[in-house]
Amino acid sequence: MTRVARLIFPKRLDRKTPSHFSPSPLPAVTEISSMDISSVLQGGYQHPLSRSWQARRHLTKGMFMYPIFITDEPDASVDIPSLPGQRRWGVNKLEEFLGPLVQKGLKSVILFGVPLKCTKDDRGTPADDPEGPVIQAIRKLRTLFPALYIACDVCLCEYTSHGHCGVFRVDGSIDPEPSAGRIAEVALAYARAGAHCVAPSDMMDGRVKAIKRALIDGGYGNQCTLMSYAAKFASSLYGPFRDAAGSAPAFGDRKCYQLPPQAKGLARRAILRDVGEGADIIMVKPAMPYLDIIQDAAQLAPNHPLACYQVSGEYAMIVAGARAGVYDLRTMAYESVESFIRAGCGLILTYFTPQFLDWLDE
Ligand SMILES: NCc1[nH]cc(CCC(=O)O)c1CC(=O)O
Numbered sequence: 489m490t491r492v493a494r495l496i497f498p499k500r501l502d503r504k505t506p507s508h509f510s511p512s513p514l515p516a517v518t519e520i521s522s523m524d525i526s527s528v529l530q531g532g533y534q535h536p537l538s539r540s541w542q543a544r545r546h547l548t549k550g551m552f553m554y555p556i557f558i559t560d561e562p563d564a565s566v567d568i569p570s571l572p573g574q575r576r577w578g579v580n581k582l583e584e585f586l587g588p589l590v591q592k593g594l595k596s597v598i599l600f601g602v603p604l605k606c607t608k609d610d611r612g613t614p615a616d617d618p619e620g621p622v623i624q625a626i627r628k629l630r631t632l633f634p635a636l637y638i639a640c641d642v643c644l645c646e647y648t649s650h651g652h653c654g655v656f657r658v659d660g661s662i663d664p665e666p667s668a669g670r671i672a673e674v675a676l677a678y679a680r681a682g683a684h685c686v687a688p689s690d691m692m693d694g695r696v697k698a699i700k701r702a703l704i705d706g707g708y709g710n711q712c713t714l715m716s717y718a719a720k721f722a723s724s725l726y727g728p729f730r731d732a733a734g735s736a737p738a739f740g741d742r743k744c745y746q747l748p749p750q751a752k753g754l755a756r757r758a759i760l761r762d763v764g765e766g767a768d769i770i771m772v773k774p775a776m777p778y779l780d781i782i783q784d785a786a787q788l789a790p791n792h793p794l795a796c797y798q799v800s801g802e803y804a805m806i807v808a809g810a811r812a813g814v815y816d817l818r819t820m821a822y823e824s825v826e827s828f829i830r831a832g833c834g835l836i837l838t839y840f841t842p843q844f845l846d847w848l849d850e
């Protein structure tokens with residue numbers, strides 16, 4: 489037997505022989521001791537339990553926030569082909585959809601509005617329509633599940649005729665001030681309806697400050713959390729979401745307000761800015777291709793909770809890989825979320841949340 493194999497299968501345990509018994513095929517003691525003590529690493533943790541102690545922080549159900557799509561057809565329950573297993577839900581279906589998950593320990597959701605019937609305009613008027621799907625869903629969920637933490641994505645792109653996340657000037661460029669003002673109005677409306685947390689995903693300059701100001705002035709400064717999509721990159725991984733939410737831009741792209749994938753410095757500045765503007769939680773999005781940014785955020789905002797969003801394309805990619813036989817779905821899903829925790833996250837937004845509620849019970 490080689491020395492390496494000996495580390496993995498200690499002979500004494502293997503052979504169930506009493507420790508004082510020394511069978512003849514054992515290598516000479518001198519041969520074993522040529523391994524320096526300072527070289528031993530894996531050898532100290534053979535047991536699955538001791539391997540699990542390598543985690544600095546363990547996964548719990550409370551770390552998962554489930555993104556859900558709410559549409560304005562109150563009885564809808566419609567498959568989203570590009571997001572296998574996910575659906576668009578009408579408010580009347582929320583009880584049967586979320587009831588079993590809450591039973592299993594679901595602690596939080598983040599709501600995305602999918603308006604199909606409303607008239608969109610250039611400032612996203614339907615976003616804070618009191619009869620709109622998000623505000624209706626907040627009210628409903630607060631009564632149905634009083635212990636469920638309700639976050640709301642705040643953006644205009646689902647509600648603007650042009651499909652962009654802000655408001656434009658006549659010359660066709662984004663106008664940051666009215667954009668931030670409009671975003672803040674929408675956030676305040678969600679807080680008034682009972683949202684525990686508002687999460688602006690628009691990436692307009694100044695919106696965190698505008699929202700915090702609006703919450704405080706509106707009397708919600710101590711009732712509603714502000715989770716900033718602080719480092720949100722212009723990613724190829726939002727495709728299935730745009731499909732699900734009907735929020736693809738009518739022209740152009742989001743590159744002038746979302747971060748370029750290579751932008752480490754700008755991401756670090758965005759994190760620091762949002763901390764300075766009053767964000768309560770910092771988020772990095774997408775997650776797996778941006779683990780270095782998560783780690784940066786953990787260092788730059790050590791006193792804030794840190795979230796990451798495993799976005800629609802990451803989810804679809806993991807599911808597709810499993811279907812193609814590249815890996816086992818559950819093992820890969822675990823590997824991905826463990827990487828987020830390792831990088832410094834304490835909160836994970838993921839479409840795998842329902843599965844983790846089951847897996848964490850086993
Ligand atoms: N501002 C809209 C928004 N909010 C969350 C996501 C992505 C979520 C996902 O892909 O799961 C997007 C898409 C985008 O910015 O184009």
Ligand SMILES: [Zn+2]
Pocket residue numbers: 641642643644689690
């Ligand atoms: Zn959004």
Ligand SMILES: [Zn+2]
Pocket residue numbers: 643644645646652653689690
């Ligand atoms: Zn948007």
